[in-house]
Amino acid sequence: MPSADNELKSRNLRDILEQARLFLAGSESAHLDAELLLMAVLGKNRAFLRTWPDYPVERAQRDAYCELLERRKAGEPVAYLLGQWEFWSLPLQVNTHTLVPRPETELLVEQALARLPDGSLRVADLGTGSGAIALALASERPSWNIWASDLSEKALEVARTNARQLKLPNVTFCQGNWCEALPEQSFNMIVSNPPYIAPDDPYLEGDGLPFEPISALVAGNNGLKDIISIVQQASLKLIDGGWLLIEHGAEQGASVRDIYSSAKFQCVETKRDFAGNERLSLGKLKHAK
Ligand SMILES: C[S@@+](CC[C@H](N)C(=O)[O-])C[C@H]1O[C@@H](n2cnc3c(N)ncnc32)[C@H](O)[C@@H]1O
Known part of the structure; x- marks a missing residue:
């Protein structure tokens, strides 16, 4: 098998980048990955790469780049190699204890923002x-009091660091099982992107996924186990008229709508992501009279 060390023979930036793209060929994101990793190694932005194609890449930089390319070729997500990933235009630290935030999850943020104005409201992000x-919600709604829970203390360490670096003080992080981690009060809205992939789904072998925490990806009962727990717990934790929004798999819309409807939620509907896939379901809690 060709090694990056053998494939990257040139010294100038343009040729090295082209050789790196060829080395990663086969991955859908080869071009972008080669560029992002070179930017990180050189400490330069994309404009620099475009403007200075003849820039001489030093030996040590080339070696560091080769090492990253090898790890990427072995499947490691670029986000973990960089230690940082962008979501909702916010630079977030990530590591192997956290899922790499996906662009389709921005739909959940959009839908949450569309439902409630800024003000002194209580909102929870589970997992x-x-x-x-x-x-992302805190950056758009500075007056919301947001609680963010996770079972993983290691993930919460990363989340707390991100909140500090982004100077977003209106998020309180708490460790525990879904709503059990939250304080006594009721909430105006609960959102979650829980694990929802079935344990035997071949998708789990896809690009990068074997490097992500399995506890962030997989749920029993055909991927629905955690969604069922969240809907049940949220129905006891939301105010009358409070919203619940949950991201799920493209094939799970009908099942998730049923789960909502059998738990006193009204106005239940599913929203599609930019690829046209059913991606999240939401509903409004109606307390029994
Ligand atoms: C799909 S990841 C979502 C991460 C993040 N919200 C995002 O969208 O990028 C699911 C998260 O749920 C957490 N989790 C799994 N089981 C949990 C539980 N029982 N209670 C709370 N969090 C849990 C995992 O540690 C993981 O961080």
Whole structure:
């Protein structure tokens, strides 16, 4: 098998980048990955790469780049190699204890923001991982009091660091099982991107996934186990008229709508992501009279 060390023979930036793209060929994101990793190694932005194609890459930089390319070729997500990933235009630290935030999850943020105005409201993000959803909401709604829970203390360490670096003080992080981690009060809205992939789904072998925490990806009962727990717990934790929004798999819309409807939720509907896939379901709690 060709090694990056053998393939990257040139010294100038343009040729090295082209050789790196060829080395990663086969991955859908080869071009972008080669560019992002070179930017990180050189400490330069994309404009620099475009403007200075003849820039001489030093030996040590080339070696560091080769090492990253090898790890990427072995499947490691670029986000973990960089230690940082962007979500909702916020730079977030990530590591192997946190899921890499996905662009389709921005739909959950959009839908949450569309439902409630800024003000002194209580909102929870269950299974916060890197803090992506909670911090995106906090950046848009500075008066919301946001609680963000996760079972993983290691993930919460990353989320707390992100909140500090982004200077978003209106998020409180708490460790525990879904709503059990939250304080006594009722909430105006609860959002979650829980694990929802069935344990035997071949998708789990896809690009990068074997490097992500299995506890962030997989749920029993065909991927629905955690969604069922969250809907049940949220129905006891939301105010009358409070919203619940949950991200799920493209094939799970009908099942999730049923779960909502059998738990006193009204106005239940599913929203599609930019690829046209059913991606999240939401509903409004109606307390029994
Ligand atoms: C799909 S990841 C979502 C991470 C982040 N919200 C995002 O969208 O990038 C699911 C998260 O749920 C957490 N989790 C799994 N089981 C949990 C439980 N029982 N209670 C709370 N969090 C849990 C995982 O640690 C993981 O961080």
